[in-house]
Amino acid sequence: MSTAPSLKPPNPASLRSVAFLALGCRLNQAEESTYREHSLESGWKIVDYRESADIYIINTCAVTLEAERQSRQMIRQARRRNPAATVVVTGCAGRSLQGHPEMEGIADLYIPNLSKESLVEELHRFLGEAPHPQFERPFPPVHESRTTRLNLKVADGCFESCAFCIIPARRGTVRSLETDEIIKRLNLAHALGYQEVVLTAVHLGALGHEKNTHALDQLLERINSETEITAVRLSSIDPHEISPRMIEAMANSPRICRFLHIPIQSGSDTVLERMRRRDTQAGIRKTVLALKAAMPDISLTTDMIVGFPGETDQDFEASYQLMEELGIHKIHVFPFSVRPGTRAAFMKDKLPEAVIEARSQRLLELSHKQQSAWMQSWQGKxxxxxxxxxxxxxxxxxxxxxxxxxxxxxxxxxxxxxxxxxxxxxxxxxxxxxxxxxxxxxxxxxx
Missing domain, CATH: 2.40.50.140 (Nucleic acid-binding proteins)
Known part of the structure; x- marks a missing residue:
């Protein structure tokens, strides 16, 4: 945790205004809900991030260099809006931003990812106040939230080591909520007026991994019988972590949304191995076909990285053909770009930008075609x-x-x-x- 001197004392606690910005993933949005509730319990007034505030809390993203650049931009904007504000920075980009020359004297307080849960308590200490005795809720009522769909953080961290990803180094290893606690929070969400909850994590399929349990399967089975929430949506989950038990639980539940985002990344076994992914083309195909057999109306989206170092024409065609064969409804296409600090940054055989752009365009056109067909299938229903x-x-x-x-x-x-x-x-x-x-x-x- 690091601080820079504040320009002047903030307003008294009862008069303070606080603004939030969550960049990047749903997990950051879920954490913002917690900060929002703890700020309300502290007696602070919540204002829009575009307004002048006494406190700005920015939850940054580091998934790409562009995400880090945007994080720096938003932090500087906060300082310009109110030069006397207390600017708090947390999130995956926090560590690299702390020593960045553009950030000198801009932020007052840096909270590392491993201390994010107690951010508002740390902020009270920074302001010279006794920490709040005990915050009552992990998120606010729906009428105090900025969205009707609650992102519920059920775990943090990731134990994978994908060659293109820096997030495990920033978020740490898997740390999960107990299943009983998740059920309790789902019921609290229902009591506070939420109709839909998204179960959110960096590595959702690894829920309970640190305790050697298949907690996600158990959780999905309990949601139907032990909660009253109308709809529960799952965030991103890797194909190899979708078990037959999970598919059965989804198919039998009137509460769990028939939608999954499954990041496939490549349809080539050679590229998947270079990426250090634990999926194979055959395994991906088997999982998707099993999902469609159990739930013919399920909606599926994915992420695909195009132009990963060493990707040949044959590798790309394998990806294209797999997406076409499986009929994935929407493909989020990510042209490969070097991310310093990852294994992929040191790989040879990087592709020319023109090749990456041409392949990306082909996959985007396929995505548009398949998404259009999926949307047309709802006509008249x-x-x-x-x-x-x-x-x-x-x-x-x-x-x-x-x-x-x-x-x-x-x-x-x-x-x-x-x-x-x-x-x-x-x-x-x-x-x-x-x-x-x-x-x-x-x-x-x-x-």
């Missing part, structure tokens, strides 16, 4: 949509359990944070959304 925002004109927007983005005209304020049944009428693949006609409220419908 009735879906359940959680309304998250409503415009002044009454246009409601939200997502289905399958993560289809839907616009619904004719909504009123009382429809916010409610499930509506909507008939899908118009498809707009270019905007990745559909427009529908409201049928009736579906607040009590589980799927």
């Amino acid at each position: 009735t879906v359940k949509v959680l309304i998250e925002t409503i415009s002044k004109e009454g246009l409601g927007k939200g997502y289905t359990p399958h993560y289809l983005r839907v616009q619904v005209p004719g909504c009123s304020a009382e429809d916010h944070n409610r499930f509506l049944e909507v008939e899908v009428l118009d498809i707009n693949p270019d905007r990745e959304s559909v427009r529908g006609r409201r049928v009736h409220s579906a607040s009590n419908v589980k799927r």
Whole structure:
């Protein structure tokens, strides 16, 4: 933990305003929910990050060099908005930003990742106050949250060593909540008004790994019988960590959303090995086919890295053909770029940018084609949509359990944070959304 001198004392505790910014992953967003609740319990007023505040808390991202650059930019913006503010920096980029020449004298307090859970307590100490005696809740009620969908942090850290990724070095190894505690927090989320919760972690499939348990399988089985939450969504999970038991639990549950994001990264066994991934093409195919057999309507998205060092034309074709064969509904394409501090940064046989760009474009075109076909498959069907925002004109927007983005005209304020049944009428693949006609409220419908 490191500090820089504050420019002047902040307002008294009862008058303080605090603003938050979470960059990058859902885990940072989940942590922001905790900081938001602890700030409310401290008697502080929450304001928009774009406003002048007494305290700014920035949760940074380091997944790419561009993410680190954006983190620096947002920290400098906070300082410019209020030169007298207390600027707090945490997150995966915190360690590298602390010694960066652009950051000299900008941030007041750096909180390392391993101390993030007690960030607001540390902030109280920095401000010369006694820490809050005990924070009551890990997240705020839905009306105090900035979103109707709660990202619930169930674990931190990762034990993998993928050649392209720096996050395990920044987040540490796996540290999981107990299953009983997760169930307790899901029920608390329901009591506080949330309709949907996303189970969030760096390495969700490793939940309970440090205790030698398959905690995710057990958790999914318990969610249906021991919670009242309407919808539970899983964040990213690697293909080899999707077990038959997990598939069965998902297929049998009216609460667990039939949507998975499975980062495949490559369809070539040679490239997967160079990436130090624990998946194989055959294993990926087997998992996806098993998911579709158990849940024909499941929605699947993935990440693919294009142009990894040493990737040949044959390797790329293997990736392209696997994506086409499996019919993945959306492919997030990441052209390879060197990330200092990773094994991949030292690899030879790096590809020309023109080759990477051409391959990326081909995969993006395939993604658009398959996503358009998936969206068209919903034409004329009735879906359940959680309304998250409503415009002044009454246009409601939200997502289905399958993560289809839907616009619904004719909504009123009382429809916010409610499930509506909507008939899908118009498809707009270019905007990745559909427009529908409201049928009736579906607040009590589980799927």
